[in-house]
Amino acid sequence: MKVKICGITDLTTALAAIDYGADAIGFVFAESKRRISVEKAKDIVTHLPKDILKVGVFVNEVKEKIEEIASCVGLTHVQLHGDETPAFSQSLSLPVIKAISVNDDQSLNAIENHSCEYVLIDGPKGKYGGGNGLAFDWNCISANQIKNKKVILAGGLHEVNVEEAIRLIKPYMVDVSSGVETEGKKDLDKIQSFINKAKGSHTGGTRNEVIYTAE
Structure with a gap:
């Protein structure tokens, strides 16, 4: 089971993780209590192993700014949490993780509109546009909705419920921040x-590639 730790703001935590x-x-x-400066992120990335994924989270940012930050910092993936269109995602030079907020059973229909590398399924949007760290009903996700998709599932994961989430969704990777x-801090x-x-759970990775994220 692979794991992503999001909202990193210092080198000590990154290396420990x-x-x-x-x-x-x-x-x-993006605007957040976990927002990091480009300079600080760049410094952290220079100390990280090459095989570690370095993901930048953006909300309704212009393409030129995303590309500039990604290049300067050394990102490997771009995560979009705003109202970005499929065309916008496809225009970026790096692999894209597009977030979709789940408010009801129909929210996941938007998955069909995105052909980017990953689709992140998150809880309802919070104050700044990203997830609010609250879990939603994982049972509302059907195998057909995420079939043939590399899905990122976000919202409310922590050490108590991550094993249950893995059991239900059979993910490829789990991702946590506030949890x-x-x-x-x-x-x-x-x-x-x-x-x-997460890594002690051996039930994941068989249904499709899913990343769980909690902002």
């Missing part, structure tokens, strides 16, 4: 516990 077994690190460049924080003990729980 990787040491614990994280496969991907996420940086937020490994204490009082708004990344908690290394929670990160280690989350990764251990």
